[in-house]
Structures are given as C-alpha cells and as structure tokens.
Amino acid sequence: MHIRNILGPLLAGGLVLAGSGCREGDGPLTPNGGARVLVVSDPAGAPIFVDNQSTGLRTPDTLRGLGGRHDISVRLDTVQATYGFTTRVFLTEADSAIRIEGPLVNRCAEPVCYNAQFRYYAANRVRFASNPVGNLFLRGGTGGDGLIWPSLSNNSYASGSMVGFAGVLGNDTVSIGIYDHSYLAGRPVPTVVQMPDRIELTQTTWVVPPSANLQRATVRGLEIVEHVVATTSMDDVLVIRLTFRNITNQPLYAALDPTVPPAGRTFENAWLGFVFDPDIGTSNDDAMSYELPLDLVYAYDARFDENIFGDGFGRAPGLIGLRMIEKPAGTTTILNGWLTAGVLGAQDWLSGTATERNGWGMLSGMRSFNPDHPDPRIGHVPPPNGDVRISVSAGPVRLAPGDSASVTIALVLAAPVPDTFTSGNILDPGEPTDQTRALRDVAADLFARAAAVTPPTVGGAFRVRN
Secondary structure (H helix, E strand, O other), X not given: OEEEEOOOOOOOOOXXXXXXXXXXXXXXXXXXXXXXXXXXXXXXXXXXXXXXXXXXXXXOEEEEEEOEEEEEEEEEEEOOEEEEEEEEEEEOOOOOEEEEEEEOEEOOOOHHHHHHXXXXXXXXXXXXXXXXXXXXXXXXXOOOOOEEOOOOOOOEEEOEEEEEEEEEEOOEEEEOOOOOHHHEEEEEEEEEEEEOOEEEEEEEEEEOOOHHHOOOOOOOOEEEEEEEEEEOOOOOEEEEEEEXXXXXXXXXXXXXXXXXXXXOOOEEEEEEEEEEEOOOOOOOOEEEEEEHHHOEEEEEEOOOOOOOOOOOOOOOOOEEEEEEEEOOOOOEEEXXXXXXXXXXXXXXXXXXXXXXXXXXXXXXXXXXOOOEOOOOOEOEOOOOOEOEEEXXXXXXXXXXXXXXXXXXXXXXEEOXXXXXXXXXXXXXXXXXXXXXXXXXXXXXXXXXXXXXXXXXXXXXXXXEOO
C-alpha cells in the first residue's frame, strides 16, 4: 500500500500486501498520544481493522493513539466475497502522522476459495459460474461444473477459463496462462443486471504478479473489464466482451506492484483474447478443430459418448466453440488449441516461469506447438482424444500506459447433427481447411449458431442476423 508521512517522521518496515484477511500483530494502542494513521481505500466506505479487531471506522478515516507494530486492514464484504488489503506498520514516533492508501482487491489461488466464492447465472440454456477474482466458468479449480448445458441438467462442459493476454515488455515476452489464478486481483464489485429475457454480468480484475514473482520479468499492470451477456433471443450462446487497459502508471496499481516505474511500461506486439478449458464430461477424451471462415475454434467429445450426461446427451454430447466477433481495427484473429498431456511438446504455460514465453507464441500464432498449421491464422493441430485447451485472440496492438483495447467473443454450444456420427467411435478432426471432412457435417448446427451472433449493442443485448 502507499504509506506516506504527512506530519512527522515515520519509522516503518516489513510492509505486507494481501488481498484479504490479516494476521495478528503486536504493539500497544496507547490511549493518549501515539501516531495518527489516515486510512484511505479505493473504493471508499470499507471497515478498518487493527490487528484483526474492528475499529468501527470506515475509510477514509484516521486511527489515533497507535504505537509499535500493527497490521492495519481494510476489508469490504460484499456479494459473498471479501475485498481488501493489509499493511504492517512500525510506529515509534509519538507525534507522527502517516497516510495508508490502497485498492481493495480479492486474491485467491486455492480451490477452497472458488468453492466458497462462486455464483451461477443462467438466462437461456447455458448456466455458467463466475468468481470474484475474475475467473469465468471455474468451479472448484478442477474438473468441470463451471459451465452447464442445457442449464437444467448436470452436463458439464468447462473446467475453467482465463482472459487471454500476451505481449512484449522490453526484451521479454509475457503472458497469462490458463490457470494463473494467483495473478488475478478482483476489484469491487461485480454487478448483475437480470431481466426476464437477459442477464448481464460485469466484473473487473487486475493482473498483478503474486509477491514471489514481483521481481520477475512477467505479465503485470492490466485492468480487465469482463462483460458477459446471455439472452433468451439466442439460446446456447454467451457473449463475452473483454476490455484491456494498461494501468502500470497508476499509483493505486503501484501500491500492489512497487516494481513498476512511475511512468508505467508499454506492451508492444500484444494479443488479446480468451483461453478456455473445455471438459465435455470427462476431460481426457476430447478433441478440437477450427472453422477458419467463422474465426471459430471448437471442441467436442472425440467418442461422442459420455455416460455421465443426461437428457439424451450421453450418446450425443454437444460441441462448444469460441468465435471472435469483434476486435480492434487492423488486427488479425488467431485460433489455437493444444492437449495438456505433453503430446508433441504441447503443455499449459504458467506466468512467472520459463514456460511463460509459450503463451505469447500461442496467442500470437508465431510460435505454436508442433505440428503448426501452415495457415498463419491457425495454430497447433493436435491429435484427437485428450485433455484439450482452446484459445482465440486478436492482435497485434500496442498498449501504452492508459491505453485500452477490446475484443468480443461468442461462446457457443450445439448438439451434434443426428446421423452424422457413430457414438463410441473416435472421430478424427481431419485437416482444418478441408471443407469436405466428416466433422463439418457433425458441427453444422454449431457453425450456424456461431454465424448468427454479432457484437453486443450499447444496451448489452446482442444482435442476431436474420
């Protein structure tokens, strides 16, 4: 947090940053004299705690009579989640006065947090989970339940997702990996507009390296606003608009990441999008392919056989895809996907590790896993039948401090076309550009549904072509 001396000298050390919660501290609360501490938060109006004890005050306000070491916390409990920060101070000057200021955030890397802090939404036949740190389609951090289709069933089609971002900072390529939850700092407060024909979810997250990675060359300093729209006018579709803004020059961001220079840093050659972990029932027997004319990447159960599915989908599980429907002017769409079992070198990448550079290669399409498709808009072509990931991205863009750019993506589900497949037999995806391959007949309804979606209007609902 920002700690600023406003009247007298401050002797402080051991600054601790945390998303929520606090630890026991020590040092007396002196009834007479002692330091004064002005506590400010963004947003304001959050309760203030000293050494885990409520003060009865809310930000902005001044603590009086402090001396010694204390953990000063600000916590805002709302929408079944806690946003906050904790700062440890050492106060030895009786007449000193300081200011503590920081952003309220929710950070959590453990599945227990996702189990306790998630919500389901449904406006049409899609039921999906969100989490206050900014994850969509994530429930428990592992294995399904993040997206249910049809919404009244228990048929799980996703294990999680992540905003897709990769760029160049100086001489380093940086990116977000699909399970880099610890890099997300959710901001208050997600809002939901629910009407008879529509649900709109809007939430904001910051990309902030965890404390162990602050000194690394890694992704950082992004504010991402997620806007999800589901409407009954188009069943089986969610529209996701993502707005990326470079906030590396903001003092509030520097409160969480003091390694950035005051002027901020610029992302060159950046790619924006969405990374998705489809688990169509069980996770180890899926496949994926591309439909280039639609800017669509999609996944399906390779055997079209999921005996855990109900409502007639056990022998005909659906297909699920991501389509880029809106992107910055002058950019190119990249479609990509991979298996996670180490097949032909493919793997998930993780921010803050040596694999982070793989994310830039995949989202830009410039260094995809082998075999790499010769069409520059299509990335890796993995074999069928494994644990699949898919991504859609657009770029390149340049994001200087204060700059922003948006992409809009449609998540689409559809049943396989009857009599075009044999349940229990693996269906090879074939060559992605072959317009006669068998998979195109199976996925015809998915293609038609994806082609009908266009970007949201100002009011949030999206248009459908007639």
